[in-house]
Amino acid sequence: MVPKRERSLEVDRRNTVYAIEARGLAKAYGGRRVVNGFSMQVHKGDIYGFVGKNGAGKSTVMKMVTCLVAPTEGEVLVFGQPAWQGAPGVAESRVGALIESPGILGELSAYDNMMVKALALGIPDAKERSQEILRWVGLSAAGKKRAKGFSQGMKQRLGIGLALLGSPDLLLLDEPFNGLDPEGTRDLRQLIMRLNESFGVTVVVSSHVLEQLDRMVTRYGVIADGRMVREMTAEEVRQACGDSLAVRTTQPDVTLAQLEQRFPDCRFLMEPDGTIRISGPFEATAVAQALRAMDATVLELTETRRDIEEFFVELMEGGKRHV
Numbered sequence: 358m359v360p361k362r363e364r365s366l367e368v369d370r371r372n373t374v375y376a377i378e379a380r381g382l383a384k385a386y387g388g389r390r391v392v393n394g395f396s397m398q399v400h401k402g403d404i405y406g407f408v409g410k411n412g413a414g415k416s417t418v419m420k421m422v423t424c425l426v427a428p429t430e431g432e433v434l435v436f437g438q439p440a441w442q443g444a445p446g447v448a449e450s451r452v453g454a455l456i457e458s459p460g461i462l463g464e465l466s467a468y469d470n471m472m473v474k475a476l477a478l479g480i481p482d483a484k485e486r487s488q489e490i491l492r493w494v495g496l497s498a499a500g501k502k503r504a505k506g507f508s509q510g511m512k513q514r515l516g517i518g519l520a521l522l523g524s525p526d527l528l529l530l531d532e533p534f535n536g537l538d539p540e541g542t543r544d545l546r547q548l549i550m551r552l553n554e555s556f557g558v559t560v561v562v563s564s565h566v567l568e569q570l571d572r573m574v575t576r577y578g579v580i581a582d583g584r585m586v587r588e589m590t591a592e593e594v595r596q597a598c599g600d601s602l603a604v605r606t607t608q609p610d611v612t613l614a615q616l617e618q619r620f621p622d623c624r625f626l627m628e629p630d631g632t633i634r635i636s637g638p639f640e641a642t643a644v645a646q647a648l649r650a651m652d653a654t655v656l657e658l659t660e661t662r663r664d665i666e667e668f669f670v671e672l673m674e675g676g677k678r679h680v
């Protein structure tokens with residue numbers, strides 16, 4: 358049976374409406390463009406890992422998607438509709454977000470925090486909904502304790518609870534693992550996965566904690582200097598990491614077709630600069646022999662072992678060639 362998350366990606370490939378689609382997005386502060394020519398495609402059902410160095414522009418992009426900040430240029434579609442139509446539109450009704458401070462009232466309990474927001478949103482069954490969500494985020498035992506005394510993990514979970522009040526189809530979480538201990542990190546990761554799997558909530562998570570993203574993400578986007586460097590499925594990242602063979606020839610398309618035919622059990626990935634990355638059960642010497650037999654002009658043939666962190670660091674450096 359196909360795992361549910363892979364199945365949802367399969368369905369979405371045929372579906373042209375994305376949860377988020379950004380085109381030519383730019384944001385300037387004081388004349389400096391901190392996001393520029395930015396594009397992004399988050400498929401419905403994704404857990405999308407949004408990765409980039411400090412200051413790359415992740416928060417700014419997330420704020421433009423959630424209408425906290427107005428774009429200088431470009432367009433953001435949320436479920437096919439403009440997030441901005443002069444005023445916040447679809448983002449208000451279908452999107453939940455935890456960006457920077459989660460808007461928690463420190464003097465109030467978790468339940469009272471939920472009720473304040475539920476009443477402000479005009480949610481009809483505010484009490485039941487607040488209790489239900491608190492159970493979901495694992496805070497029903499927090500009782501009357503004031504939120505200012507919560508651990509960082511509890512605050513993050515309450516922040517997510519508040520973001521869930523409007524029953525969003527899309528949830529954006531900016532650095533949610535910051536300041537969490539290993540247990541808090543695990544709990545939060547499991548919560549994100551449950552939301553995605555049980556309710557089909559599309560989740561965008563920006564994080565530096567690649568190890569956590571690797572355990573739950575279905576697609577990645579890498580931002581550097583305000584531009585999208587690369588979007589890849591988790592499977593493509595897995596293929597690009599681990600033992601692999603990088604092959605560059607003068608005719609990459611022809612070489613790729615021939616190698617695929619010659620080594621049907623291997624996995625092949627063509628990188629933007631034409632490098633063919635072979636992973637799976639390959640023998641470097643057999644590939645070298647095959648290239649000779651094909652009369653290919655080989656510019657490079659390198660066997661590499663690369664871990665996920667190294668892979669992303671290279672991309673975050675600005676999308677230089679990563680062999």
Ligand SMILES: Nc1ncnc2c1ncn2[C@@H]1O[C@H](COP(=O)(O)OP(=O)(O)OP(=O)(O)O)[C@@H](O)[C@H]1O
Binds near residue numbers: 386391410413415417
């Ligand atoms: N309100 C603002 N006024 C001026 N500059 C800003 C403002 N908000 C962000 N910036 C600048 O925009 C750039 C991108 O910031 P942003 O917070 O989006 O990056 P980030 O990728 O989320 O980084 P981090 O991981 O450090 O939060 C930074 O250089 C930042 O200083």
